[in-house]
Amino acid sequence: MLGCRQQGSPPNRLRFMRRTKGRRQPEMVVELCSAEVRVGDHLIVSEANLVCGSGEVVAIRGPNGSGKTSMLRTLAGLLRPRLGTHTGPASCAYVPAAFDPPGIAAGRWLRHFPRHHRVDPTRALELLEFRGDLTQGCDALSFGNLRKLVLAEALSSGEPLILIDEAGMGLDAPGIRSLQALIHETADAGVCVVVSGQDSQFMPEFTKMVVLRNQRLALVLPGQLEGELRLRGDIDKLEQVRALAHSLGLVEPPT
Amino acid sequence: MIRFQFWLLMATTRWVGPVLFLLLWVSVTLSPPPPPLEEAAFLFPVAILVTIWLTVIVGGLDDKPHRELVAAAAGGPVRLHLLRATASMLVVGPATVVVVLVVGMVSGEASVGSLAASAGLVMAAVLIGVGIGNVLHPPIVTEIGLAVGLAPILLALIMLLPPIQAVLRMSNNGSIWGAVAVLPAATAFAATLLTTGSYIVARRSK
Secondary structure (H helix, E strand, C coil): CCCCHHHCCCHHHHHHHCCCCCCCCCCEEEEEEEEEEEECCEEEEEEEEEEEECCCEEEEECCCCCCHHHHHHHHCCCCCCCEEEEECCCCCEEECCCCCCCCCEHHHHHHHCCCCCCCCCHHHHHHCCCCCCCCCEHHHCCHHHHHHHHHHHHHCCCCCEEEECCCCCCCCHHHHHHHHHHHHHHHHCCCEEEEEECCCCCCCCCCEEEEEECCEEEEECCHHHHHHHHHCCCHHHHHHHHHHHHHCCCCCCCC | CHHHHHHHHHCCCCCHHHHHHHHHHHHHHCCCCCCHHHHHHHHHHHHHHHHHHHHHHHHCCCCHHHHHHHHHHHCCHHHHHHHHHHHHHHHHHHHHHHHHHHHHHHHCCCCHHHHHHHHHHHHHHHHHHHHHHCCCCCCCCCCHHHHHHHHHHHHHHHHHCHHHHHHHHHHHCCCCHHHHHHHHHHHHHHHHHHHHHHHHHHHHCC
8 A cells, every 4th residue: 555644545445456465464564654765865756655465566667767676675774764664673684786705605594694584585486487506605596696695684584574675686576576476475474575666667466556657656556456456346345445545645557 | 692703703814913923922921921910911912903903813714794794684784783893892801811921830830819900901902802893894994004004003002101100010010909900991082982883783774
């Protein structure tokens, strides 16, 4: 859902937007309320309202330089909004698009990476078809394998919030399919997963999608949801969603 | 988190320089082995320098995206900054304390009081070093050249302070009271600089 509780927006009315397969109502995991985000003097986004709940997969899209990474860093608590508020968990898993790999052995990096409730990452590594040598330094891994290592770490972190920048970057086709499956499996376990990417890139099936354009956050209603509502004949709900989106100042039309 | 920082540090060879420097200094001062308080006074400036060096190394072990990856897990940039300072202190502190204790045993002139005072004196140096070092690495100082230039200047300023001179004179004369006085002052100094460093890191993330 888009909008924040402090402004009196009614998040509960949008509950049916997520994939509801007998799951409980999501609890708020991270929230931006009237946030203005800047990097230095450069305005990234203003008046951003976003609430991400447990079990949701949120996709952030936008062209190069639109501020997707800065939005993820803000949600992770690494970049504080100049105005407005950010509310989120004490710690989270954040996967940057790329980093200079340290010389530490990949297995040691994975084993000693500080997490309170780590789940065994072996399965995630296998599903992502990690082909690197864990005894070698991270700097000896290929870009794709390093990416799979970090993704496996994040998806087995046990954190309530996982943020993945440029989700499909560096992955081969099987890796992308596995990542998509893993993301949904993780979300089904109650974790909030936020991914960013460009329009042309891989995106997992999302609960909601926000688009960054012209320093504004806009919600795009999932096409699948609209299709489902039409199929079920819930035209009233569809109209409610549209009306609510319009009242919240969302400029993107439903797809 | 501290164990992770330790493994990151061990995976590089950057720790070799300060460790060799410390060992060289200790070996020079050990012939013949002085009383532990005197050794601690000799070790005082070196312990500060080595701690600054290691704190800067630990703080600059990775690039910004990897630091953010770790910071998200640690609970934010400020918390990571403080944890890295703690990691540096936990590496250098015990090492320098062991050095003065071993010297005390070897010299055969050690009493419990002088050993404790010696340990306190080098721990004071380590605290001062951590305090200075924490404001000389990313994201506060991102240019390594600037950190290298500032570190000896700040060390010289500390060593020229009259209270520090007095403490070292007292320690050289075998009095434990200088060490007793300098430890709380060094703790307050380190706390002030760590707070300042944390404030700057918090501002930088805005």
